[in-house]
Amino acid sequence: MKRVRFLQVALTAVAALSLFLSGTVVATAATPDQGAVATKYASVGGARGYLGRPVTPLRCGLAAGGCYRQYSGGSIYWSSASGAHVALGGIRARWGTFGWESGFLGYPLTDENCTLVSRGCVQKFQGGLIYWQSSVGAHAAHGGILSKYAQMGYENSPLGYPRSDEACTGTTSKTCTQQFLGGTIVWRTGKGTSVTPSSGSIGYVVNKRRPNSPIGRAPSDLVVVGNQYLRREAANQLLAMVRGAAGSGVGITTVSGFRSYWTQLAVYNQYVAQYGRAYADTISARAGYSEHQTGLVMDIGNPNGACGLSACFATTPAGAFAANNAWRYGFIVRYPNGYTAITGYAFEPWHLRYVGVRVSTAMHNLGYRTLEQYFGLPAAPNY
């Protein structure tokens, strides 16, 4: 395939080349490109480096006037816009499936960088990125999906590495989907991108538009923390936070953790009987829609009970500690002040949702206050 394409470009570029012999083009020493490729080759160790010995001459006349040379261990590609860079291994092979430098990715802009988490690699191209990691192989990311992935923190986000390339349907109105280890990014013409964390991930979203699924779901790894239940990982991290607070002289108590579908049903029905459905909906989740059902939420309090389950909790020692430090332990204040139109809940400075340190750190660093905004999900002001 490479040879056929090469012959096509060689025929159009023959004037620029000194030799054209039985399908093999050899650029003259005077071709300026050869200098950049040769310099690159020398910089990665020449014949004694990982590229090994040349297996083709320098071949020029590629798209945008570029050149490449193949070696036993990979290739060097050059164009005036991109410079000279090495392509090899799984990333090079995946690039080839998209049409090499003539495809949407264009030329490489960097060599591959294999210092990523879980020994992954990434290479930047003119039109996007290709990632490789041993458990998922090599996949490209580009366009609107790449923008969202970048905004969330690339492979360090809860999405982790791509495990598919994007797949698109439709022509005028397109829907493109790409799978990542921790979820799915969907891009729609005119509608931008949204992220759906995988249901097995710790960062999945429950709100008034996204009930627990299945609706009666109960986690299997609940453990006792204080006088409440939480999923094991969340419980360990909550205990770490309680210890951290104690180290600063702040006491934190556990008020309400896991609540089952049936408990929530009883709580909600009681509020409906007391206040009516409209008001009940503003202070209590309907059964199946409570975040407490995930086993990833703890309502916290002060040892003296100050401002328990009240907005003024934010000004108490436990509330202030949580607001400033919960993210370090993987928790977020899930219903922050001023975001009722997005979360559907009034300010609840005591309601901490465990999302994992990756998500909480990314949200903290990027300035996101709600999971809906971080994941690009629709607001959920009501049912």
Ligand SMILES: [Zn+2]
């Ligand atoms: Zn709560």
